Amino acid sequence: MKIEAFLSAMEDIAAKLGIKLSYEDLHKGEVTTHGALFTLRGSRRIIIHRGLAPLERADLLAEILAGEDIDSMHIAPEVRARLEHRLGHSDHAHGREAHTEHV
Secondary structure, three states, X not given: OOHHHHHHHHHXXXXXXXXXXXXXXXXXXXXXXXXXXXXXOOEEEEEEEOOOOHHHHHHHHHHHHOOOOOOXXXXXXXXXXXXXXXXXXXXXXXXXXXXXXXX
């Protein structure tokens, strides 16, 4: 599976979870993150730095979505396997959690 297809699948999962996803320039001003999940006025959002390469976007999105309940969600077997493989080799599996903020 190409990384672009995996990224698209991660974006679809976020949408199915009702999480609005956007890519924005997060390196302006004082922001020092590549992306995060947060709640703003009761709405859940993921913002990812648009300057990241597709592989970095997919990895970050997979890390963020790892904190969500996706076990019962229908996900193509190849996507689920790749997601689990990525999570098994990410910082998340080593105790680093994705950034989640409530504003």
